[in-house]
């Protein structure tokens with residue numbers, strides 16, 4: 001242990017969340033394992049394990065291997081009978097699912113969505129779909145439908161005031177400004193509902209699956225919109241109101257500076273988001289209808305689309321370089337649909353190496369988020385699981 005690790009270990013080592021995570025990841029299968037990993041006394045570990053078992057978050061599954069003496073009972077995260085629901089809302093599609101209490105996907109599906117239909121219609125329909133998934137026979141097992149669902153996590157593609165679950169001044173979401181997602185859902189479901197923005201959910205999902213051992217990470221979500229989520233000291237960093245990591249309206253060098261939905265000009269979102277690429281190509285006379293069309297053109301090596309993707313990558317790199325110099329993360333990962341565009345990713349990398357302090361990039365990992373299309377619902381599930389564990 002380094003001196004730097006000491007305060008964090010003192011705070012977190014062996015807390016209920018960490019014990020649960022060790023069992024979920026397979027690092028521990030017994031109380032003895034947990035005692036060894038945490039450095040806590042066997043009696044303290046037993047106390048915490050009993051509390052988690054009483055909450056239905058851990059279960060005992062028979063005998064493990066004995067090292068002499070009585071064979072220890074094995075611990076596991078229950079995989080049947082209890083799930084969390086997750087909704088990752090996008091502009092045109094929503095990924096919904098149920099996940100078990102270790103954060104593994106049980107069922108998932110993608111549904112078409114028109115965000116312009118407004119929050120009541122969109123969220124009402126998605127909540128019904130999640131309830132239907134949670135009531136499916138493969139989820140319920142021996143439990144009753146009412147008892148299977150432990151909570152729902154929801155990701156919104158716009159700024160969310162985390163403490164209240166209210167949406168504040170989103171781009172391209174007419175009718176959603178000021179909408180209280182948490183209160184709307186609380187009227188319709190009996191379980192806790194936790195709301196966050198989609199970039200934070202991607203950050204949490206990717207961090208827990210790809211790099212849970214790294215304490216400092218920045219995740220960029222580059223899709224129709226653009227945003228980022230920050231992991232600091234191993235935890236999601238939201239800031240005072242929940243807007244931490246929102247890089248969408250940071251200004252970049254662009255001439256001419258395109259107008260942004262926020263009323264300013266030259267914002268990162270107006271230059272480098274998927275929506276901005278669609279607009280820029282249309283302005284150049286290229287008949288493209290959506291981001292899928294743009295990505296197809298880039299994949300086909302279209303000159304105009306590729307040049308715009310490079311320009312977008314440089315703009316993202318410029319803002320990200322400030323973030324990296326300021327925050328000194330161990331990993332920067334790019335996700336969202338634009339992360340698959342090689343010219344964009346190459347420009348992000350080049351700009352970061354050019355603009356960052358050598359000390360900041362010496363060991364910095366720059367990579368693509370590889371968790372796949374379920375990364376958002378995984379993050380949503382972890383939000384709920386952490387909440388349920390904290391309340392236990």
Ligand SMILES: [Zn+2]
Nearest residue numbers: 249260262267
């Ligand atoms: Zn703006």
